[in-house]
Ligand SMILES: Nc1ncnc2c1ncn2[C@@H]1O[C@H](COP(=O)(O)OP(=O)(O)OP(=O)(O)O)[C@@H](O)[C@H]1O
């Protein structure tokens with residue numbers, strides 16, 4: 108379990124995280140979603156005790172990270188897969204990490220096999236592909252068999268096969284009852300991985316909801332074209348739909364295609380087009396975070 | 410604590426730079442010995458009056474400053490290489506106590522520097538003795554074996570302390586280049602500058618800097634500013650200052 112309470116982090120004049128509070132529960136994948144610069148990585152660094160909060164706190168299993176004696180047994184994190192010394196082999200990298208928390212060599216070999224690096228373990232990491240480094244990062248995160256896992260944009264730069272692997276791994280970890288927090292700026296990725304999402308923008312929590320509710324919330328509308336749009340709009344509004352009119356186009360929410368067609372027929376209004384549309388998750392995301400993104404872009408130009 | 414030290418030890422053993430850095434004092438030792446051999450040959454062909462002006466043929470003159478720099482570089486790299494790669498965050502995720510991580514790094518640097526420093530210093534003394542044979546002073550650098558060993562011990566200890574100073578600069582500056590420049594300044598530039606700025610007592614200042622304390626500590630200095638016990642205290646003071654400053658930088662700043 109991860110608890111973030113009123114967390115604020117400023118770097119000089121930049122407020123990266125602004126009074127953020129949330130709880131990440133075990134047994135499901137929680138997506139941590141927000142546009143670039145929303146403060147996701149900063150929050151994760153604060154949870155890991157790497158960056159000191161300006162105010163507020165972040166607790167793992169009820170304690171500050173720095174108070175945990177051998178933290179790899181409780182928390183595993185993949186924050187930046189490139190943060191390894193290229194001159195060491197994968198085995199040597201995991202070996203020092205394991206020793207620091209009293210973990211045996213057998214476990215090092217076991218996780219290397221689990222992430223599919225068994226045969227490359229004695230090669231220098233400097234020669235690894237991005238995907239292999241990502242796998243090494245995952246191996247480091249699960250080394251101590253922790254109940255809490257954090258992944259910062261784990262699919263960045265991975266090929267489809269690698270993406271599927273990470274996704275299935277995270278789902279498997281959550282199914283084992285672990286707490287899994289995964290950041291991303293891609294809603295479509297989250298839709299396939301996460302059960303629950305925290306949406307952040309400009310360091311603030313914008314929404315916290317289940318993935319299913321989020322999808323439902325931004326469901327469909329219908330595009331209608333008619334030579335007599337105003338008459339049709341009036342009829343649709345009377346029937347309880349929400350209607351937006353642009354020239355001869357109507358965007359109708361609240362009624363489905365059949366209902367709209369029947370209503371038009373009943374009022375004798377010709378209809379030239381009737382297209383059901385489902386807002387993509389990316390659009391939903393942009394709607395949710397749009398204001399925060401706009402603000403940032405302007406802010407950057409000042 | 411043992412686990413953290415064991416991890417730092419593995420880190421040190423598994424990068425090439427460690428081998429290069431610990432191998433290079435051997436080169437300096439060889440070069441120092443070669444100079445000593447040439448000086449001794451020159452001595453043999455000189456008149457009695459010329460001989461009186463000879464300095465001691467001591468390989469340590471070359472090997473010790475070079476080894477000081479090497480171990481300072483090792484001390485700095487132990488932490489700056491982690492900042493360069495971002496691995497410091499992995500280290501702190503594994504060992505979240507800043508002071509504990511620093512102490513583990515310091516323990517490893519100090520042990521390696523102590524063993525290397527004493528080995529190089531004693532080797533320089535032995536080689537010097539072998540080269541000058543039964544020739545008298547001044548070409549023989551030391552009047553007696555105890556005196557020579559005391560000087561070697563002082564040199565070895567200075568190498569240990571300077572390794573920790575390198576670690577301190579690394580932790581504060583977080584940059585390999587920056588730490589190397591700072592170490593070079595303290596070891597080689599400050600003593601010279603002190604002499605240039607204060608011609609009369611510049612030498613006294615230089616003898617209080619980390620590299621200048623060793624002969625006073627060993628009691629072999631011609632004109633000591635400090636007695637051995639005080640020289641030792643000042644030397645250890647430098648190590649403590651380096652570590653305390655490093656600990657404060659590590660605990661106050663974000664990783
Ligand atoms: N060490 C730092 N020093 C100064 N500013 C920082 C630092 N770290 C982050 N920031 C700033 O804080 C804000 C949030 O950054 P953060 O990296 O947490 O965002 P993010 O949500 O992870 O973005 P992305 O999706 O691009 O990874 C940004 O404006 C960033 O420039």
Ligand SMILES: [Mg+2]
Pocket residue numbers: 147148149259
């Ligand atoms: Mg980020």
